[in-house]
Amino acid sequence: MNNIESPLFEQLRVINTVFENAIDEEPSDYPDLYRKALESLQNTHLLKTQLMPNQSRLIASMVVHRQRMRNGFVRNGQMMRGKIGILADPPGSGKSLAALTYLMPHVQTLLDPNTIQDNELDPHSNRYFFSHGVSNRRLDASCVDILIVPPHLIQQWTTELDTHTRLEYIVLDNRRTLRNKTTPSLITNSKLMIISTRMYKDVYDFCQDHQITWRHVIIDEAAAAHISPNDSLPSFEFMWLITSNWLGFLFKNVYINPHDLEYIRDRIPLNTDCEVWLDAMIKQDATISTPIEASNFIRNLIPWNHKERSALILRNSSENQIVYPSVESQTIDCAVHFTIGTIPQLFIKNNYEGMTHEHLPLIFKALSVQEYSIDRIKELFESRLSLIKEKEGDDCSICLESVQHKVMLPCCMNFFCGACIFKHLLSQIYAKCPTCRAELYFPSMMYIPTVTNQDASSNPVLNKHETCIDYILKHPLEQHIVYSPFENNYYQVYPRLQERGIQCELVENHIAKFNKTIANFHSGSTKVLFISTMEMIRGLNLTLAKHLIFFGKCFSYEVYNVLLHSVLRVGRKPDSPLKLVHLKSCLE
Structure with missing residues (x-):
């Protein structure tokens, strides 16, 4: 029981761990590899665009992360290995170009350039006896890198490739292409294949039939990658998920309320970036939902309950991220815009939220309610003048307080608050006067604006x-x-x-x-x-x-x-x- 954490404490601990392990300086376990990766990015003929510092650090960290996962590393008493990583920099920070640069040959030569290692866990393993494959296969012409993207982003990725790189690629976005006899040679010659999420199963089966090996698999917008749950997981050397919704890969079907985390923030020594993030979420009054919208294909990739799952996340620290324009x-x-036919649904479904004394003049104006002065009413009902004078100073019969934004009903000459009588009218199918029980209709209300309400210059x-x-x-x-x-x-x-x-x-x-x-x-x-x-x-x-x-x-x-x-x-x-x-x- 001592190892069980409360859900709130676990949320804050895992989020804080992500910020603590953000990319800030060269790693202590692979400093030489990190420096070599940065040096390899200085000169390359395959890049047309100069990388920004945050992109260079992310690429070097991807190289180190893959080496860690392949060789194994220890964190908090846990020996971990794997073949997955998550690129989680903020949206629009250049993750796409970083992923493409990572696939370039001069970067891949840093990591066993002539072999491909599967690291597949034996399907017959259990928690007491387990093994995984360590055999290295030769990297030959049949090995390709795969980029899986939502259909609407294929055009953007091809533009990114043509604008910023000189990589050769092939796009497979329809099944007709797979029937072409030259497609296998085009795939192996290009080395990079772009496919849509809906083409995943067809392309994978095609590659299996033609003995084409998937090396690196990159899934863009992975949190919303709609791949059929019936499609099996492919064999590959390493997979990268690109997303800005990194919280969705740490917690499954959880609502994170920053106001709740605020109450326990003193129980954990928070990283500075984590404190800034938490304060920003509280200020924006944001409630973050973390259900993965994608299918079971993505859900089966993530170790949802592993205490060290935050090790999958790669993101730059706040001071190393890009600065957005102002x-x-x-x-x-704007003026209110509705009719008497739509107003019941508008207010009743929201429990009359917005139906206040302050808003009433604008509501009546939007409904084109005719306005009357008290003198005009006395002229119209001259025979009942004494009754009007008697009722004029009375409180509202509904809220029993002084009348605000007067509305008079000609049936009994009683004065009501505009908001009170309007709510009463909307809440009943066959409304009746609250005092005399005469039938009540919207046109029968006589609105008497105050002097300040009659000055409409300040109203939109x-x-x-x-x-x-x-x-x-x-x-x-x-x-x-x-x-x-x-x-x-x-x-x-x-x-x-x-x-x-x-x-x-x-x-x-x-x-x-x-x-x-x-x-x-x-x-x-x-x-x-x-x-x-x-x-x-x-x-x-x-x-x-x-x-x-x-x-x-x-x-x-x-x-x-x-x-x-x-x-x-x-x-x-x-x-x-x-x-x-x-x-x-x-x-x-």
Whole structure:
């Protein structure tokens, strides 16, 4: 029982261990290998682009990590070996180019250049008697490196290869290619094969039939790599998983609440980077969900309950990571936009959140509720003037407090708080007056605004659609990304922007249309890109965007970061700040 940790303590301990073991300086166990790896990156004819310091350190650490895993290493009394590593630097920090550089021959010559070692655990082993293969096979022309990526990222990876490297590669993104008789020779001649996640099983079976050996396997966006659970795990020398969601590979189906970790932070001497991370999560009020969205294929790779599973994570320390361009944040208040038909669902499902005295004038304005002055009411009901004067000073019959934002009901001349009577009206199918039980309808309410409410100069007059259009028209030559979880907002804004000559496109879950849309955005012909599906932009490079517009409140911490770092990443000019715009109504 003494070895059992509480779930919260385990979360904080494992997270802190990742930060403690971040790449900061040369490792003590393989210092010469680390230095040789860095030196090998200085001169290479296969690279067109100079590597950044954080990329060089990551590549050298990948070489050391593979050597550790192959030879075995000791940590906290545990002797460990394996054939997997996780590249977990922040999004947009250049992990793709680092992985490609790692595959280059001048880097691989540092690690037994003429052999390939399987290290496969014998399937008949158990916890009391176990063994694994140590035989080295000759590295010949039949050995290839495999890059497995989501279908929507194939185009981006080929662009990365053509722009920054001189590596030869072949793309297998459809089954028709596998029927070509020249495909086996093309695979072995190129040495690098790019396949989509949905082609994994077909390509692996094809390689087995043609005796093509998989050496290194790299899976991009591994946390969301949708590979069929029926597909068996392949044989390979080493596998690298690329992800920014490294927490998802440490905990299975867990919700991490930083506020809970705050209560036990004094029980562990935290690393400085871990303290900064925890404070940032608490400040953003983020709740992190860690279920791996991928299939059992990925789940079976991770030792979820191993105490030292954090040894799989490779990431730079905070001071060695890239510095993103600045972000200029702005919130624009918008008028409320709804009708009497949609307002019950809007408020009742949220337990009337937002239905407050402060918001009521804007709600009535959005619903075009007719306003009356008290003098006008006295003129209309001159025969009942004495009753009006008697009731005018009474408290609200619903909340029993002084009336705020007066609404008078002509059936009994009683005055109610606007928010109180409006909630009463929405909460009943056949509403009746709270005092005289006469039938109550929305048009029968007579709203009496105060003097301050009648001054509408400080209230927003444009709703979100109009505000979004107005903002884009102020920057017609610059590129924008607009996020809304509802595609309907695109169809509301699209026609009016097209009339002004501004090309807009929606990111759709169709690979051919998606590739064309992204190509148009990169070429500059598309000025506004609407996004509602997160999975289609995960890992995407959209650095040309100058403005990122959130069409309403972003409730997901993960969605916010995926969007932000699709724009803020390697390749963005340092002198090009991002303008982050939140469109907010009074009810949010």
